[in-house]
Amino acid sequence: MQETEGGDDVNEGFMTKSTLNSWKKKVDLKRLKEVVRADLKPSGLTVIQLDLSLSLSLSLSVCVLSQKWMYGGLDSNVFLQYLAWVTYPVVLITFSAGFTQILAPQAVGSGIPEMKTILRGVVLKEYLTFKTFVAKVIGLTCALGSGMPLGKEGPFVHIASLCAALLSKFMSLFGGIYENESRNIEMLAAACAVGVGCCFAAPIGGVLFSIEVTSTFFAVRNYWRGFFAATFSAFIFRVLAVWNRDEETITALFKTRFRLDFPFDLQELPAFAVIGGFGGALFVYLNRLIVQFIRKQKAINRFLMKKRLLYPALVTLLVSTLTFPPGFGQFMAGKLTQKESLVTLLDNRTWAKQGIAEEFDYIGHSQAWKHPQVNVFVTLVLFIVMKFWMSALATTIPVPCGAFMPVFVIGAAFGRLVGESMAAWFPDGIHTDGTIYPIVPGGYAVVGAAALSGAVTHTVSTAVIVFELTGQISHILPVMIAVILANAVAQSLQPSLYDSIIRIKKLPYLPELGWGHHEYYNIRVEDIMVRDVRYITLNCCYRDLHNVLLTGHLKTLALVESAESMILLGSIERAQLQSLLSQQLGRPRRLQYIRERAAAEKKRLSVVSNPGSEDDSQRASQEVRFQVRVTAGGEMGCGGKHLWLFYICWMKWEEKQLDEQVNFNNCKIDPAPFQLVERTSLHKTHTIFSLLGLDHAYVTSIGRLIGVVSLKELRKAIEGSVTVKGVKVRPPLASFRDSGTSSSENEATELHKLWDRHKSMSLPREHTPSESDEKSQ
C-alpha cells in the first residue's frame, strides 16, 4: 500500500519529499541489484564479456540512480527539478557523443549493420579495434544511463564481436589457428550469435535473433557455438549467484502469469498483426526520413557539422523536456524507465477496471499510468505517439545505441492499448459456446511487443525472445501468427531497420530477394552483367597496365591469356598492379637509371679527359643530385642544353620502360576467381554471392571471359525489379534471348570460335604465311 501513496502524490502533480525519500530508499540497493542482474544475466562468449557486462551494468545503475537522486533531492522547486531532470541526460549524451567522436567514430550506432557487412566478407577498417571497443563500451554506458529511449541489443552484438576479434588478435600472437582468416570470420559469426543473448535472459531467442539479423546463410556448427556461449554465460551467472548466496536463480526478466493459453479471440489477430506490421514499417521509414532530412538541409547540416555536439544535446533536451514528470511527462508515464514501463505493460491485471482488481501492492509503477484527470487510454495513446517519434529521433543521435528495446516497449504499449480497449468493451470477457474468455490486456501487450519488434527488424525470433522474457510459452500460437503477419506486412513495405541503416551509410550490401518475386528465376546473368570488362593480358606491356589503371574502378582486374582468346587465367588486385608499375617506373628504378647514366657519362668523360678524375666524379655525383631534384620537382624551367638532352633521354627511357612486357612473377594472382555462366539465374547468383560473400564474379563461357557481375549490378537488378511489384518484369536485355539466338547456340558458336582459333594456333603455318615467307626470302 506504500505505492498507492506515491500514486496519490503524482495525482497532485508533484511529489512530496517523504514519498520520494521512501521511494529512494526502497530503490537504492534493490534496484541496483536488479538492474545489475538484468543486464548481466546471460552475458556472453567468455568471462571477459561477463565482466564487461557487469561493469557496464554497474555504471549504468549508478547513472540512473544518481539522476533519480538529483531529481528527487530538488523537489522543493519545480524549476530546479526540471534543471536536474534535463541536465543529466544532456550531459551524459553530449559526453557520450563527444567521447565516441574523438576516440572512434566507428562506435556510433547499433553495429549490427556493420557486422552484417563484415560477415559478408567486406573488410571494414577500424570497426574491430581496441579503440572502438573502449569507445563503444563507455559511450553505450553513458547513452543508456541518460534514460533516453535507446536500446543496447545492437551495441552488444558489436561488443561481443569486438571481444572475439580482439581475443583472436591476442591469441594470434602465440601463432596457431588464430591467424587463419576464415577461422576469424567463424569466431565473429559465433560472437554475433551471442550478442543479443547477453542483453536479456534469452539465450535461445537471442542466438536466433542475432543469426537472423546478421547472416543470410548460417553454418549450423556456429549455431551450436552460439548456444554454447550463451549457456555458458548463463551458467557463470548461476555460479556467481550461488557464491553470493543469492536465493534467486536465473529466471525470466519480465515474468508474466497469464492463466489463459489463448488470451484473445481469433478474429482480432490479423487486424492486430497488420497494424503491428504497418507500425514497424512506419518506424523504419520515419527513422530514415529524419536522417535524410538532416542530411539534406544544408544550412542545418553545416551548422551541426561545426558544432558536432549540438545535435545530440538539442535532441536530448527536447526529449527530456517532454518527459519531465511534473510537466507533460505526467500524461505519458514519463517518470518510468524503459524497464519499468515494460514491467508495468506486461502486468497481469486490467487497468481499465483498476479499482476492482485484486493484489495491488506488488509493483507500484503501474500508478504512473493513471492520471486523475486523464483516462488511461489517453495516457497510452500519448505514450505510444510520443515514444514513437522520440525513439525514431533518439536513434539518430551519434552515440552507440540500438533501437530494439524502445520498439519493443512501444509494441507492448500498443498491445496494452488494444487489450485495454477490448477489456473495456467486454468487461466480463467474451462468451463463445457457453464458455467465457476473460480479456487479459497483458497478453495483448506481449503479442504487440513481439509483433512490432519483429516487424522493425524483419525477424521471427522475437517470438522466442518474448517466451524467454516472460517465462511463458503457452501463448505460442497467437504470438507466432502476429509476428509472421507483421513481418509479411513490414517486409513488403520497407527494408529492415538494419538494412535501412546499411543503405543510409552506403555500406556494400546485397538486398534480400523478398517474398514471391518469381522473376528472379527468369533474369539471367547475361542480362545484368557488364560486358566491357577491364582486363590485362599475360603478355601485356607496362603501358597497357598504366592505361587500365587510369580507367575503371573495380578493386580487381581480370588476367586473360590474350586479347584474342580471352581465356580467364586469374584476377589481380589493383594494388598489386600499381606496385608492379611503380617497381618498373618508381623512384628506385629512376635513381638506378640515373646512376647508371651518370656512370656511363663519367666513363665517357674519363675517356675524353683522363686527368681530374676525382673532380669528374664529384661533378657527376653533383649532376645526379641535381637531376634527381629536377625529376622530383618536375620540369622546373631551368634550362640548359645538357638538361634538355637529358630530359629527352629520360622520356625515351620512360617510354622504353613502359613498352617492356610485364613480369608477373612477383605478383600475387588469385588463380581461381569465382566464375558464373551466362545462363545462371539471378536467384542463383544472389545465393552464391551471399553464400560465399563475393564482391564480384566473372562470367565465362568455356574458359573465355565475357563479362563481370559485381554487387552493384546485382543490387540494381534486384531493386529494379522490386520496385515494380506484382508485375512480371522483363529484364532490359531479356528480349535478345528470345530472338533466335538461344544461349546454347551462343555457346556452340563460342566453342567453335575457340576451336578454330586453337586449330590455327597449333597449325601456325596457315596463320602466318607472310611471316614465314619473309623469313624464307
Place this chain on the structure above:
Amino acid sequence: MQETEGGDDVNEGFMTKSTLNSWKKKVDLKRLKEVVRADLKPSGLTVIQLDLSLSLSLSLSVCVLSQKWMYGGLDSNVFLQYLAWVTYPVVLITFSAGFTQILAPQAVGSGIPEMKTILRGVVLKEYLTFKTFVAKVIGLTCALGSGMPLGKEGPFVHIASLCAALLSKFMSLFGGIYENESRNIEMLAAACAVGVGCCFAAPIGGVLFSIEVTSTFFAVRNYWRGFFAATFSAFIFRVLAVWNRDEETITALFKTRFRLDFPFDLQELPAFAVIGGFGGALFVYLNRLIVQFIRKQKAINRFLMKKRLLYPALVTLLVSTLTFPPGFGQFMAGKLTQKESLVTLLDNRTWAKQGIAEEFDYIGHSQAWKHPQVNVFVTLVLFIVMKFWMSALATTIPVPCGAFMPVFVIGAAFGRLVGESMAAWFPDGIHTDGTIYPIVPGGYAVVGAAALSGAVTHTVSTAVIVFELTGQISHILPVMIAVILANAVAQSLQPSLYDSIIRIKKLPYLPELGWGHHEYYNIRVEDIMVRDVRYITLNCCYRDLHNVLLTGHLKTLALVESAESMILLGSIERAQLQSLLSQQLGRPRRLQYIRERAAAEKKRLSVVSNPGSEDDSQRASQEVRFQVRVTAGGEMGCGGKHLWLFYICWMKWEEKQLDEQVNFNNCKIDPAPFQLVERTSLHKTHTIFSLLGLDHAYVTSIGRLIGVVSLKELRKAIEGSVTVKGVKVRPPLASFRDSGTSSSENEATELHKLWDRHKSMSLPREHTPSESDEKSQ
C-alpha cells in the same frame, strides 16, 4: 480413484473384466480424440499435409484401439490374450514391411539421412515419387499402430518433403517457376524444416531440429518459410477446433507443472549430462552394430534375404513377447504406449514416496510403474535397459520409422530414475544456506529426455522441443547445459544417428569437421587432391574419348585447351561423351555408311555391267541387309571373300572415324566448373563443398588444371585426421610443402611456364622453323 482399482488388478498379475471394460469405455472416444489431436496438432506445409496427418492419426488410433480391444476382450485366457497381444503387431509390421518392400523400398527407414543427402545436391532417384509417398504413409501408419518402440519424426520430414516435391511437380505442369531446380531445392529445405514441427506441438523446436539434422548451411529465408508453414498448420488446427466447438486450444502435449525453476543441484549436472552423452553414443553404436552384424552373418543374411518378411516378424514377436503385460511386461510397464510412458515419466509427483503425494487421480497410468513385489527403481532400470536394446533393434526393421521418440522416452526414464534416486536419498529436499530445494523427479526426466535425444541426433534444439512439449520454459538453464554437455560427449564418440545411417547406406556424404580439430586449417588441397586427372582436350579425336571413357569412374571429365597448356575450359558429363561417341560410331552412322557403300558399289557395278540394273539394286539391298545382320551379330564365321574385304573396309572406316576430331558443338559443357587453389585449406574446402553441395572441384593454378578433389578425397582426409585425436596430424604430403618449394614459388614457376609457352605460340616462327623451311623449299 478408479485408476487405483486398475492398479490393484495389475498387482494381481491379471486384469479383471470389469476394470478393463471401464477402462475401455473411458478410453474409446477420449483417447481417439486425444491421439488424433496429438498427431495432428501442428501438421505442416499445406492443408494437404494436414489432411494426411489427420487420416494417418485416425488410422493409427484405430490400430491402437483395436489392439487394446482384442487384448481386453480375451482376458479369460492368458494364452489367448498373449496371442492377441502378439499377433497384432506382428501382422501390422509384416504388412508394413511387405507393402513397403513391394511398392517402394526407398520408403524404408527414417528418411532424414536421405533428405540430408538430397539437400546436399545429390540426386537420389525414386526418393521423391508418388509411390514412395504412398508406401511411406501407409507403412508408417501400420508401423506406428503396431505399438513397437518406433518414432515418426524422420518419416514426417520425408513425407513433408514428398508433399513439397509432388506439389512442385504438379505445379510445374502449369509452367512457371516450379520448373526451376534451385527453387525445388529451396522448397525441399522448407519442407524439411516443417517436418518435425508436425509431429509434436512444437513449431519452433521442430523447425530448428529439422534444420539441424538436414542442413549444414541454412538460408535464413527458408527458416522464415519453415516458421510460417508450422504456424499456419497450427492455426488451421485452431480453426478446426473452433469449428468442432472444442474448448481446448493448442497447448503443450505433455504439460508439466513444476514449481521450481532449478529442479536440481548444480553439482549433479555435469555427471548427469555426461551419462546422457555416453548413453546417446552407445545407442548409435548399438544400432550400427546390429545392422552390421546382420549384414555380416552371411548364413543369416541369405536366409533373411529369401524370406524378407521373416526378420521384421521375428523382431516384432520378440519385442511384443517381452512387453506382454501379464508376463515380463509387468516389470517394465509394458502395457503403456510410448505416449503414455512419457506422460507418466514427466509426472509432477515423486514415485518413491507415492502413498503420501497429493491429488492422485488425474492420470492412472502411473500405476503401471508400481509393481507389488518389485521396487519402482527396478522397474525403471528394467524399462531403460529393455527399451534401449529394443529400440535399437526395432529401428533396424525395414519399415518406415524413426528413432527420435523411443530415444526421447528412454531419456525421460533415465532422468526419472536419477530423480527418484535423489528423492529417495533426500526425501526432504536439499538444504543449502537455510533454503530447501525439494527434489522434483519429473524435472530430471525432462532434462534426461532432452539430453539423450540431443546426444543421439547431435542437436541442441531438443531443448526447445522440450520447452514446447512441456509448456514450461523456466528450467531453461539446466536443460541447455545438459543438452550441450551430452552433445559434446556424444559428438566426440560417435557420429549422429542420421550420419551413421548415411554411412551404413553408403550414401555420398561429407563428415562434419567436429570440434577443435585445428589441423584442418593446416591441411591444404594440394595434400589431398588427385593429381592424375582424367581430361579431354579440345582438339582430341574420338579415339582419345574412347580411351578416357574406358578408364576412370568420375561422373564428369575436365575439358582442357590442350595437353600442353592444360588450361581448364569446362567439364563434360560422362554421359554426354558417351552419346558423342555413339553418334560417331553408333548404329545410325554405321547404317548410313553401309548404305553409302552399297550405293557406291551399285554405281561401280552399274558401270561394269549396264544391263540388269534392277537385279543389281535388289542384290545390293540384300547385301546391305545381310551385312547389317553380320555387323549386328558380330563376326558370325560365315566367310566369303567379299565379306572379308568388307570387314577390313569396315575396320578401316571405324579407325578413320575414331581418328576424326571430336565435334563438341552439340555437347552440353559446364562452362564454369568450380575451381579451387592448391593452397585452399581443408577447412575452407569443406565449407565450400557443403555450402554449394559440390561433388567435386578442380584445382587450378592460373588457369592450368593441376588436380581434382572429390567428396571421396575430402572424406578420407577428414576421417583420416579424425581417427587420431588430440594429436596434430601431419597430412601425408605436407612435408613437401615445407621443404623449400613454397606454393607461391610453385605458382610463379607455373606462370612462367605458361608465359613462355604463350610467347612461343604468339610468335610461331621461333617455334616452327622446320615447318616453314619445309614450306619454303
